[in-house]
Amino acid sequence: MSPKVVIVGGGYGGSAAAKALDAVADVTLVEPKDAFLHNVGALRAAVDSDFAPQIFLPYDHLLSRGRVVRDRAVRVEPGTVSLASGKALDADYIVLATGSSYPFPAKSDLDDSSASLEKFGATQKQLTAADKVLLLGAGPVGLEFAGEIKARWPQKQVVIIDPAPSILSGYSDAFREEILRQLDQLGVELLLGDSLAQEPPTEVGTAGAFDVTTRSGAEVSAQVWFRAYGVTPASAYLAGSLAPARLDSGRVEVLPSLQVKGQTTVFALGDITDVAEPKRAGAAMQHAEVIAGNITALIGGGKELTSYEPGPAAILLPLGPTGGATELPGGELLGPEVTAQYKGADLMVGRFSETFGLSG
Incomplete structure (x- = not known):
């Protein structure tokens, strides 16, 4: 049985982490939107009706082995992700990748x-x-x-x-x-x-x-x-022993390994982290690479984890x-x-x- 990894949020970092872990774990990506919204192109979509459809990318072919569940996480604690539908997902590892909200049109608050x-x-x-x-x-x-x-x-x-x-x-x-x-x-x-x-x-x-x-x-x-x-970090769903890691700003305290502070099997990436760097899609994807490597190492019994180093x-x-x-x-x-x-x-x-x- 492959270890269960639940990734909460299918934005840039969450999708990258899911794809990177798909071959080594039983991956479930939880995302309320029916398609990935390529926010990098959102401002052009607001001025160009011909360009706008191109920024919506379906999740259907993202994963080969895992699955994308269209739902919203309402409570997350180590080992369990509870969904708005009433379902609960058991997890050996959890990746928090819910990003942030921002005024339209830079980001959309609609799931459809x-x-x-x-x-x-x-x-x-x-x-x-x-x-x-x-x-x-x-x-x-x-x-x-x-x-x-x-x-x-x-x-x-x-x-x-x-x-x-x-x-x-x-x-x-x-x-x-x-x-x-x-x-x-x-x-x-x-x-x-x-x-x-x-x-x-x-x-x-x-x-x-x-x-x-x-x-x-x-x-x-x-x-x-x-x-x-x-910018408003989306992290209100943290519960149990994860709640203390949520700062007043809504950001989540992480270790250099991008594990949530106080946790060994829960990681966080992207806009919700307290990593001192500009919140960009590229940084979230770099976080995903480090996290995927660290979870892969833990699955294999390793104890030496890679640290994320913010670039200049x-x-x-x-x-x-x-x-x-x-x-x-x-x-x-x-x-x-x-x-x-x-x-x-x-x-x-x-x-x-x-x-x-x-x-x-």
Whole structure:
């Protein structure tokens, strides 16, 4: 009998861990969505109705031996994963990979891919109807969204407001200056070191003219607005001896081995961990590789586990299909042409289609 591994969450890290462990364990991947949502492409899906269907990748061919259970974990403790359906899954090993929520359209809170696709389509229509767009938040999401909007509708005005005095702190001056240069070239207006006195009177993502005032007194008029900040780790289901590992922030304390603090058979990866690094899909997949190796070692009777080492700051930030910049580990700067080759052209849809057995 193969050891039972239950992976909670089928995002980037959870899917990668499930695929890596499929040959050595009896894997069950628990995921409420009916298809993997390739969030890397979500912002382009919000502006391009032809691109949107490509970011939904069915789980049908992800695993050869294991299974994907469409359900939601409501209580997880060592050895048991209890589901919303009332079922309980026994587990020799558990991997917590539930990620985080984030305002639409960067992430979708809908489990049905058809309903989610309709929401992306509705957003595209609302953006089409607006001459001026207000984005709250000048982090990577807000900047990338601005780039996608301007690439689709060059004449549309885009304003970004953020209370931070500068963009992308933690990265090199050269990278930040290159992004600022391209934003200026696109005509994106940045109001940094400022915030709204109160939110717009219209519903987020719904077209309708409004006027707002910032705390510094600047007046802004727009026809639609979006929130581009607010990560919330999804970890409320932790129970029993796992509960103490959940911090006030919602993140989960992990050891260098990515075992949950105080546990030997429960691991965590991605956005829910307290690993001090930017929360990116690439990091979650690196976590998955370490965890898969460690569980494989434990299954084989090994006691020496691999530690995860966060790498130096790196970021690949597209500004539409042909714009953006990349900062590699170590600080090397790559311009828009190379950034487009790596990520901009199809936002890695082809790569992940292969991962999910959907190409060829």
